[in-house]
Amino acid sequence: MRAAEIRLEVNGEVRSIYVRSSDTLLHALRDKLGLTGAKPGxxxxxxxxxxxxxxxxxxxxxxxxxxxxxxxxxxTVEGLAYSSLQAEFVDKFAFQCGYCTPGFIMNANALIRKHPDADDATITEWLESNICRCTGYKEIEDAVKSAMAIARSRLADQKGDSQA
Incomplete structure (x- = not known):
């Protein structure tokens, strides 16, 4: 099967790579672009x-x-380097082996953007699409809630600054 050149915008940068029509995005990210945060499970x-x-x-x-x-x-998770969400996962001990952590962080990042005031049921629903076999979900939920509070605080600060 022949490879064709495609252009992908990943983490704010446009990159050209050669892929086969059957290559998954996971394969392209890891093997063609060297972005190994997304894991094969x-x-x-x-x-x-x-x-x-x-x-x-x-x-x-x-x-x-x-x-x-x-x-x-x-x-990808590499595009969220040094984010408060990643820091909260560390501060709340929301990982053990860390294999699933990038997926949880990406899912939680979208949750925080889409539902910054999410209740416990919404958080649980969003996190259900990711599986961790090492740790309990309480620490992950705590990290997400803490990151949500930080995001709400920053948003309130921005609104206050724009009204001043």
Whole structure:
């Protein structure tokens, strides 16, 4: 099967790569672009370790072909480096082995953007699409709630600054 050149916008940078029509976005990110934050887990969309952000929505990159990602703004966990969300995962001990953590962070990032005032039921519903086999979900939920509080505080500060 021949490879074709495609252009992907990943973490704010447009990159050209050669992929086969059957290559998944997960494969392209890891093997072609060297972005290894999205992890291969089940490879059938069940575990969420490969979750990325595609135009603001969490997506399981093992289920998306690389050619389908053309024209989308893709963000990987590497694109969230040094974010308050990542810091909260560390501060709240929301990981053990860390394999699933990037997927949870990507899913939580989209949740915070879409539902900054999410209640416990909404948080639980969003986190259900990711599986962790090492730790309890309480620490993950605590990290998400803390990051939400930080995001709300920053938004309030921005509104206050714009009204001043």
């Amino acid at each position: 089940c490879l059938n969309g069940d575990c969420g370790t490969c979750t990325i952000d595609a135009d603001g929505m969490p997506m399981k990159s093992c289920l998306m072909l690389a050619v389908e990602a053309q024209g989308l703004k893709i963000t």
